[in-house]
Amino acid sequence: MLNQNSIWRYLLVSMVLLVSFIYALPNLYPNDPSLQINASRGAEISQDVIPSLQAELTKKNIELKSIAMDKGHILARFNNTEDQLKAREAVEALLGDKFVIALNLAPATPAWLDAIGAAPMKLGLDLRGGVHFMMEVDMKTAMDKNVNDLVQVYRVDLRTAKLRYRSVTADLVGQKVNMSFRTAEDVTAAKALLSKNDPDMEFKETADFGLQAGFSEARLKALREDAVAQNITIIRNRVNAIGVAEPLVQRQGAERIVVQLPGIQDTARAKEILGATATLEFRLVDENADVQSAVAGRVPASSQLFVDRSGRPVVLQKRVMLTGNHIVGANSGFDENGRPQVNIDLDAKGGSTISEVTKNAIGKSMATVFIEYKPTNKKDQNGKTILEKKEEVVSVATIQARLGRSFRITGLDAPGEAQNLAVLLRAGALIAPILIVEERTVGPSLGQENIDQGINAIIWGMLTVVIFMTIYYKWVGVVANLALASNVVVLIGVMSMVPGATLTLPGLAGIVLTIGMAIDANVLINERIREEISLGRSVQQAIHEGYDRAFATIADSNITTFLVALILFGVGTGPVKGFAVILAIGIITSVFTAVTVSRVMVNMIWGNGRKIDKLPI
Amino acid sequence: MRLFNFTSALDFMRLKWWAIGFSTFLVVASLVSIFTKGIHLGLDFTGGTVIEVGFEQQADLDKVRDSLAKNGFPDAVVQYFGNTTEVLIRIAPREDLQTAEIGTQILEAIKQVESGEVTNRRVEVVGAAVGDELKEDGFLAVISAFIGIMLYVAARFEWRFSVGAVAALVHDVIVTMGMFSILGLEFDLTVLAALLALIGYSINDTIVVFDRIREMFRKMRDATVEESINEAITSTLSRTTMTSFTTALTLVALFFMGGALIHNFAAALIFGIAIGTYSSIYVASSITVILGASREDLMPTVIEKEGEGTPPV
Numbered sequence: 001m002l003n004q005n006s007i008w009r010y011l012l013v014s015m016v017l018l019v020s021f022i023y024a025l026p027n028l029y030p031n032d033p034s035l036q037i038n039a040s041r042g043a044e045i046s047q048d049v050i051p052s053l054q055a056e057l058t059k060k061n062i063e064l065k066s067i068a069m070d071k072g073h074i075l076a077r078f079n080n081t082e083d084q085l086k087a088r089e090a091v092e093a094l095l096g097d098k099f100v101i102a103l104n105l106a107p108a109t110p111a112w113l114d115a116i117g118a119a120p121m122k123l124g125l126d127l128r129g130g131v132h133f134m135m136e137v138d139m140k141t142a143m144d145k146n147v148n149d150l151v152q153v154y155r156v157d158l159r160t161a162k163l164r165y166r167s168v169t170a171d172l173v174g175q176k177v178n179m180s181f182r183t184a185e186d187v188t189a190a191k192a193l194l195s196k197n198d199p200d201m202e203f204k205e206t207a208d209f210g211l212q213a214g215f216s217e218a219r220l221k222a223l224r225e226d227a228v229a230q231n232i233t234i235i236r237n238r239v240n241a242i243g244v245a246e247p248l249v250q251r252q253g254a255e256r257i258v259v260q261l262p263g264i265q266d267t268a269r270a271k272e273i274l275g276a277t278a279t280l281e282f283r284l285v286d287e288n289a290d291v292q293s294a295v296a297g298r299v300p301a302s303s304q305l306f307v308d309r310s311g312r313p314v315v316l317q318k319r320v321m322l323t324g325n326h327i328v329g330a331n332s333g334f335d336e337n338g339r340p341q342v343n344i345d346l347d348a349k350g351g352s353t354i355s356e357v358t359k360n361a362i363g364k365s366m367a368t369v370f371i372e373y374k375p376t377n378k379k380d381q382n383g384k385t386i387l388e389k390k391e392e393v394v395s396v397a398t399i400q401a402r403l404g405r406s407f408r409i410t411g412l413d414a415p416g417e418a419q420n421l422a423v424l425l426r427a428g429a430l431i432a433p434i435l436i437v438e439e440r441t442v443g444p445s446l447g448q449e450n451i452d453q454g455i456n457a458i459i460w461g462m463l464t465v466v467i468f469m470t471i472y473y474k475w476v477g478v479v480a481n482l483a484l485a486s487n488v489v490v491l492i493g494v495m496s497m498v499p500g501a502t503l504t505l506p507g508l509a510g511i512v513l514t515i516g517m518a519i520d521a522n523v524l525i526n527e528r529i530r531e532e533i534s535l536g537r538s539v540q541q542a543i544h545e546g547y548d549r550a551f552a553t554i555a556d557s558n559i560t561t562f563l564v565a566l567i568l569f570g571v572g573t574g575p576v577k578g579f580a581v582i583l584a585i586g587i588i589t590s591v592f593t594a595v596t597v598s599r600v601m602v603n604m605i606w607g608n609g610r611k612i613d614k615l616p617i
Numbered sequence: 618m619r620l621f622n623f624t625s626a627l628d629f630m631r632l633k634w635w636a637i638g639f640s641t642f643l644v645v646a647s648l649v650s651i652f653t654k655g656i657h658l659g660l661d662f663t664g665g666t667v668i669e670v671g672f673e674q675q676a677d678l679d680k681v682r683d684s685l686a687k688n689g690f691p692d693a694v695v696q697y698f699g700n701t702t703e704v705l706i707r708i709a710p711r712e713d714l715q716t717a718e719i720g721t722q723i724l725e726a727i728k729q730v731e732s733g734e735v736t737n738r739r740v741e742v743v744g745a746a747v748g749d750e751l752k753e754d755g756f757l758a759v760i761s762a763f764i765g766i767m768l769y770v771a772a773r774f775e776w777r778f779s780v781g782a783v784a785a786l787v788h789d790v791i792v793t794m795g796m797f798s799i800l801g802l803e804f805d806l807t808v809l810a811a812l813l814a815l816i817g818y819s820i821n822d823t824i825v826v827f828d829r830i831r832e833m834f835r836k837m838r839d840a841t842v843e844e845s846i847n848e849a850i851t852s853t854l855s856r857t858t859m860t861s862f863t864t865a866l867t868l869v870a871l872f873f874m875g876g877a878l879i880h881n882f883a884a885a886l887i888f889g890i891a892i893g894t895y896s897s898i899y900v901a902s903s904i905t906v907i908l909g910a911s912r913e914d915l916m917p918t919v920i921e922k923e924g925e926g927t928p929p930v
Contacts, residue, residue, distance in 0.1 A: 126878075134747065437744035439720065446669070446738040453876035460874050461867035468866060472618050472859075506807050509879050512871045513814060513886065516864035523863060524825075527856040530619070553828060556773075557821030563765050564817030568810055571758040573751075576810045583814065 002540040003607030005600050013600050016592070017486055020493025026113050026120040027492055031105035032065060032077040033084035035091060036245050038100045045074060045099065053091060060090045075106055081444050103263040104245030121496050124504035124578050127451050129444035130262035131270055132574065135231075135434040137255045142227050143175050149328055150177050150201075150213065152348040157197060163190050166209075177213040178206075187211050224254065226329075231434055232257055238274055252573075257434070263444070271436065280324025280425060282354070285365035285396060289315040306369060308393040316367050316393070321357045326350025330425035332418035340418035341410040344425060351405030358403045368395045368409075368425070395421055440574075454508030461512045462488070465519050473526050475616035476602070480522035483598035487518045490589040495582070504578030514586030517561070521594030525550040530617060539612045547599055554595060558587045621855035629850045629898065630843040633906060636899035640788055643892075647795020656798045659805025660741055662755070664710040664748030666719045667741045673733035675701045680730045688726035699877040703738065710745040755809045759790070762816045770820070774827055781905035782823045785896040789819050793889045802881050811885040818864070819893030822857045823901045829853045830902065834912045842911060846902050854898070861894040 037053075039045040047069050053076065057064050064087075065077040076091075078084045084103060091101055105128065107120050125132050147170045154177060155168050166180040181187050190211055191203045200219040204212045215223070232249055235257060239247040248260040264270050286303040294305045294315045306314045329345040346354060358366075371391050397409045412418045465484065469477035491514065495501050529546030537545065565587065568580035606612055660667045670676075678695050681704060685693040690708055698705035706723060720740040728735050743751075763783060771779040790812060797804050829849035837845050865887055872883035 436742075438747050439740065439742040441720070441737070441740040443671075443736060443738045445671070445736065450876060450878065453874060453879075457871040457874040457879075460870035464866045464870055465863055468863060474618075505878055506810060506882065509807070509871055509875060509882055512867050512875070513864070516867035517818065519863045520821075520860040523859045524856055527859065531852070553825055556824050556828070560766055560769060560820045560824070561814070561817035563769065564762050564813050567758055567762050567765065568813050571754045571761075572806075572810065576806050579807070579810050579814075 001609040002544045003603045004609070005603045005607070009596070009600055013597055016490065017597070020490040022113070022116070022493075023118045023496050024489050024493035026107060026109040026118050027496060029108040029110065029120070031120070032108050033079075033081045034075055034077040034104050034106040035084060035087055036102045036104045036106075037074040037076070037091065037095070038072075038102070045072075049074065049095070052094070056090055056094050057087055060086065062087045062090065075104075077106055077108075102245045105263065119496060121492065121503045122501065123447075123451075124502045124507070124575060125260055125262060125440065125447075126442050126505045126575055127447050127454075127503060127508075128262050129442050129447035130260065131264045132261075132438070132440040133259040133271075133274070133436055134252070134438035135235075135257045135259065135274075136437045137224075137227050137231055137257070137434055139224060139227065139255060142223070144170075144172050146215075146223060147172060147175055147177060149347045154179065154194060154213070156348040156352075157194060158190060161189075161193050163193065165190070175215065179211045179213070181209045181211065184209060228255060228257065235259060235274060235434075256437075274434075279371045280327065281369045281371065282321040282323075283316040283319070283367050283369060284321060284361060285367050286315045286317050287365065291315055306367070306391055306393045308396070314367060314393050314396065316369070321366070322346075322350055322354050324425070326353070327425055330422045332415065332422040334415075335408070335410045339410060340412040340415045341408050342412065342418050342422045342425065343406065343408045345406045348405065354403045354407075355405075358399050358401075361399050362401060364399055365396050366399050367393050368397075368421070370394045450505045450508070454505065454511075457512050458488075458508065458515070461515050465515060469519065469522070473522075473617055475605075476526055476529070477522075477617075479598055479601045479605070480519065480526065480594070482601060483522060483593045484515065484519055486597050487586075487590050487593040488515065490593060491582075491586050494585050494589060498581075498585070501581050501585070502578050503582075504575040506575045506579035507582045510579045510582030510586065514582065514590060518586070518590030518594055520557070521550075521554045521590060522598060524553055525594070525598070526617060529615070533615065533617075539606065539615045540609060542615065543602060543606065547595070547602075551595060554591060558591055562587050619855075621858070623851050623854075626844070626848040626851040627854075629847050630903070630906060633899070633903040636903050637907070640896070640900050643792045643795070644788060647791050647798065650795050650798040651791075654798055654801075656794060656804050657801050658752075659803045659808070660707070660743055660748075661806040662748050662752045662804070664743045664745035666706075666708040666710075666723070666743075667739070668706045668720060668723050668737070669698055669739040670704050670706065670724070670727060671736040671738050672702045672704065672731060676704045676731075678704065681706070681727055684726045684730040685723065688722065688729075690723065690726070693723075710743075710748070751806065755806070758809070758813060759816070762813055763787070766816065766820050770824070770827075773824070774831070775910065777905050777908040777910040778827050778901075780908060781901040781903075781910075782820060782827070784904050785823055785893075785901040786816055786819060788896050788900050789815065789889055789893045792892050793885055796888055797881075797885070802884065805881070807879070807882040808885050811882045812889070815886060815889035815893065818890065819897065822861065822894060822897035825857060826850060826853050826897055826902060830905075842906060845912075846906060850898055850902065857894060857897060861890050865890050 037045065037049075050067055050069070053074070054064065054067060057076075062083050063079055065079055067074065067076040069075075076087065078087060088101055088103060095101070105123075109119060113119075151168050151170045155165075158165050158168070158179075163186055164182065165186070166182060168177065168179045171178055179190065181190060187205055187209050191205070194213065195201065195203055200216055200222075202214045202216050204214070206212050228251060232251060236247075236249045239249055239259065239261065244261045244264055246262055248258070250258045252258045259274065261270055286300060289300050289303050290298075291313050294300075294303075295313050299305050299315065302318055303315050304318050306316055308314055326346045326349060327344060328347050330342055332340060332342050335341045369391055370393075371389060395409060395412075397411065409421070412421065462484070466481045469480050469484075471477070473480065488511070491511065495503065525546055528550040529542050532542035532545045533539070562584060565580050565584040569577055569584065572580050606615060676697070678697070682693065682695050685691075685695065685706070692709055694707040696705050697703065706727075708719065708723070711719065720742055724735070724737055724740075763786065766786065767779055767783045770782045774782075793812065793815065794804070796802075797808070802808075826849060829852060830846055833840075833845040833849045834842075837848060840848070868883050868887045868890070871879060872887060875883060
């Protein structure tokens with residue numbers, strides 16, 4: 001019998017529609033403008049703060065929708081963005097620096113949907129409002145420093161080996177170190193010595209007893225990777241300080257970093273925070289000082305009180321042993337006993353300094369202090385944001401021997417701790433500076449407008465197609481309309497399920513385009529059915545042949561559009577990528593709904609071998 | 618309801634030289650405009666700054682221009698965007714200023730002359746180097762789309778068809794860009810995305826027609842090449858125009874309801890689909906005929922397609 005639905009087809013269609021419908025549901029609940037209050041490092045947040053917050057907001061006439069403890073932070077929801085912004089000011093004034101207050105759009109997904117992992121689609125910055133930065137790592141500056149450091153290192157190495165040189169100079173344009181000697185033997189000896197110390201460099205003998213050192217490809221790549229990775233780590237740390245609920249810090253290409261801060265309006269402040277500088281200092285622990293009395297305010301004149309990362313007080317000598325700009329590298333690893341450690345490499349000057357100051361300090365404790373200049377909310381009379389110096393002890397270690405150009409800090413508790421320390425140590429070293437090469441800011445009102453207009457366009461687009469299909473193809477057109485509606489549901493369901501898929505303004509336009517293209521498949525099928533009928537086939541045969549033969553054409557046409565969607569995804573950035581994702585997913589869902597879903601309906605209504613003289617088409 | 622119901626084939630190929638002439642005219646006119654008048658490239662490709670500012674009441678553009686000129690932006694282009702309370706300001710890329718500073722400075726300059734509340738709706742700053750890269754990437758994307766589709770069509774059909782199909786696509790893209798040039802519409806990344814989507818979409822109609830031509834070549838053994846093609850185009854005319862029509866319907870909704878940011882995207886697609894439908898019917902098959910496609914060319918490739926193994930009626 002022709003046009004009969006198998007049980008499997010029923011199952012497939014109903015399962016797909018049901019699952020998509022459930023996962024598309026959260027999009028119906030609008031997001032609440034909210035504040036997310038986290039404790040900053042070293043502080044804790046608890047339920048106890050809530051009553052005082054409520055009291056403060058009532059006093060300021062700001063209406064709270066709800067406030068609760070949620071996954072380690074307090075989430076306060078408001079009715080509109082205006083209340084949210086006013087509330088942030090009030091809460092900031094009340095709670096002070098101990099807390100990080102982030103603006104957020106909290107999904108109002110009902111608990112049962114949340115429990116099965118259903119969540120609304122992620123909105124792009126053009127719909128949600130926020131800032132997008134693209135930053136470029138200034139490799140030229142980083143390389144210049146590397147070359148200059150090498151000059152210092154080589155001079156010391158050659159001198160220590162008693163190899164007399166005429167000159168060691170930096171070629172910053174070619175990123176090479178040029179050396180010259182008096183004899184050919186010296187050149188050979190120097191080459192042997194230096195390449196033994198540093199196998200990653202490439203040495204070339206030049207005229208007049210010259211020797212040229214250049215970076216190998218592998219070394220260059222490693223330097224670039226390091227500079228970018230380090231910048232990303234630092235930016236991540238800083239972004240957390242800005243107070244953004246769902247920040248994105250991502251590498252793009254070889255030397256770029258993309259930072260997206262949804263909900264942030266004050267771009268000037270964001271830029272200041274991202275551009276803050278950090279340094280590092282090594283100091284001796286003042287072991288004679290009494291920590292308790294220091295906390296009480298009696299600090300010895302030659303010492304200073306610091307706190308470590310968990311907030312414990314430490315008394316350090318005021319004299320700085322070494323500053324972080326002498327660090328050329330730091331990485332985490334394991335010692336002989338398999339315990340985590342951090343290896344630190346210093347430049348030549350740093351090596352001799354630390355060697356000198358640790359000569360008489362064996363057995364004493366050395367602290368590493370991380371210093372960051374962070375912008376505050378306050379501004380001075382010129383309107384410049386006041387920077388606040390933040391000092392923090394990140395490690396305390398006992399000096400086991402006289403230190404040199406490379407040493408290590410052992411006895412760390414966990415590999416994670418070692419990694420963190422290595423990152424902070426590298427942050428102290430001068431890394432490649434970053435420049436902002438692209439900035440896009442979208443205000444929240446424009447974001448909401450974009451959403452409203454996009455949804456309007458989708459509704460009107462649907463409506464015109466539905467009316468046309470009903471007039472032109474009668475009841476078979478109505479079936480196509482139902483298939484089209486199910487396509488929108490499945491598309492939104494899939495978009496909500498795919499992690500990382502983001503809805504952007506071009507994405508909304510893509511949904512409209514997908515609606516227009518999805519109906520094409522039904523037009524192709526219906527036209528073919530009409531043709532078959534006019535050739536004199538029975539209704540059942542015409543339906544069967546129409547679907548069967550139109551399928552090849554439908555597949556064909558969607559393959560080319562899919563191909564283009566892939567290309568767009570490959571070369572596009574941001575919003576255009578969002579369009580490509582919608583287009584690609586839309587093509588797959590539309591083939592399913594236009595062919596399979598509509599067929600199930602057509603079979604149910606006109607199929608099953610029923611005797612029908614005329615199809616309403 | 619049926620709009621296309623022909624009892625006999627329409628003689629499309631009789632007009633093939635007219636079609637070629639008309640298309641050549643369109644392409645030449647487009648190219649002349651593109652190379653003399655140029656295309657108004659958007660910020661994405663040129664680099665620079667675009668700021669959209671919202672005013673409480675109707676904005677006084679001259680006042681805004683004056684203030685910007687006084688504050689070091691004499692080259693600023695100031696215009697209404699969407700309505701008269703929203704203003705769009707464009708500034709060419711600067712060498713002397715940190716990219717990130719420009720936005721802040723412009724807003725301050727506007728606030729000097731505007732008493733009411735000024736809202737910062739959108740700021741986009743793109744470095745000149747980034748703009749150049751996006752241009753390069755965009756060009757690469759269009760080229761790879763062409764190559765990808767050419768390979769696909771070449772694999773599916775004989776080379777003359779492949780050339781005809783791609784020529785029709787190039788025609789669509791050039792004429793659409795020509796329209797952007799002549800009307801002075803802004804060509805940005807979303808328009809490029811639209812153009813690529815158009816390439817993917819427009820080839821569909823051509824494939825439908827070509828599929829049917831192949832079918833007709835097999836069926837109508839005594840007919841000439843032109844007669845077969847006429848028959849194929851006539852029988853696919855309904856679906857070719859209907860599919861384009863339904864897609865255009867939704868895009869018209871997008872054009873009118875989607876807001877100012879999406880205007881040019883919709884415009885590119887609507888125009889592109891219209892021109893693409895024409896070229897699928899005329900340009901692709903006319904070129905194929907002129908290149909000398911014959912029945913024998915298609916016979917060896919036996920692919921299970923429409924019309925294959927049809928049970929007798």
